Amino acid sequence: MGASGSHETDDIISGINVTPLVDVTLVILIIFMVTASFVLKSEIPVDLPRAQSAESSTGGLLNLAITREGEIFVNGQPVTLEALGARVAELKGQAEREGKKVSAFVSADVRAQYGAFAAVLDRLRLQGIADIALDTQPVEDRRAST
Numbered sequence: 001m002g003a004s005g006s007h008e009t010d011d012i013i014s015g016i017n018v019t020p021l022v023d024v025t026l027v028i029l030i031i032f033m034v035t036a037s038f039v040l041k042s043e044i045p046v047d048l049p050r051a052q053s054a055e056s057s058t059g060g061l062l063n064l065a066i067t068r069e070g071e072i073f074v075n076g077q078p079v080t081l082e083a084l085g086a087r088v089a090e091l092k093g094q095a096e097r098e099g100k101k102v103s104a105f106v107s108a109d110v111r112a113q114y115g116a117f118a119a120v121l122d123r124l125r126l127q128g129i130a131d132i133a134l135d136t137q138p139v140e141d142r143r144a145s146t
Contacts, residue, residue: 062075062088062103062124064105065108072120074087084120088104088129089127092128107135
């Protein structure tokens with residue numbers, strides 16, 4: 001009765017529990033998304049200005065960067081000033097079709113020409129984007145280190 005009786009009561013596993021698989025896949029996806037945005041941001045050479053009111057941000061729907069040389073990037077892709085309006089209009093249209101609020105997050109090198117910065121902001125406003133955030137670095141508190 002010992003060994004042969006225990007085999008009769010064993011149930012056959014007829015399905016696979018996919019919940020752990022989905023959990024692991026979502027964690028890997030989140031890690032990939034965070035790493036990709038970090039790598040993308042670090043590849044564009046932008047030395048941000050410092051501000052006491054600076055906060056860390058994950059970025060907006062439209063991430064724009066202006067380098068020291070005046071190069072413009074939209075969501076990590078290089079674009080000319082002349083083509084910027086069309087690219088922003090295209091991305092804005094996609095976002096509005098998905099029902100998302102359109103906003104811009106602008107990172108400009110501290111040594112970038114003000115004219116290039118103003119031209120980028122002008123193109124954004126001409127496309128109807130009023131929610132524009134400026135990327136800065138927090139100022140280190142010198143009193144805390146003394």
